[in-house]
């Protein structure tokens with residue numbers, strides 16, 4: 001799978017092991033930085049990761065900040081993006097199955113690399129349900145995106 005990934009300075013320490021894991025799993029990666037621990041504002045990198053997903057350069061996005069919270073707030077402001085903080089296994093796959101989440105946010109100050117890798121594996125291997133109720137709800141989210149753009 002093609003994955004867009006990014007972090008701020010607080011997420012950077014976890015990004016290295018995540019990149020290693022994704023490469024080992026055979027994924028294609030576009031890394032939008034950051035590339036060191038110099039302070040960088042998470043909305044800047046989050047927007048780049050989200051744009052790659054919207055442009056179909058990547059199928060899913062992964063954003064890492066300190067808690068995952070700022071990155072998920074920023075990502076959810078981008079129309080067409082459905083983002084979630086995923087710090088437990090159930091959320092990591094159910095958010096795709098029910099809500100077609102396309103950007104996962106994780107917090108480097110909250111979880112370690114082993115848990116992060118497992119969450120990412122569950123997120124990437126999940127697929128959106130074909131059930132009518134989930135499709136209907138995601139369609140409502142699209143409508144909210146469209147009305148918010150006016």
Ligand SMILES: O=C(CO)[C@H](O)[C@H](O)COP(=O)(O)O
Pocket residue numbers: 008009010011039042065066067068069070071
């Ligand atoms: O988790 C975050 C946002 O939700 C950021 O990574 C965090 O706020 C960065 O903090 P600081 O600039 O003090 O390192």
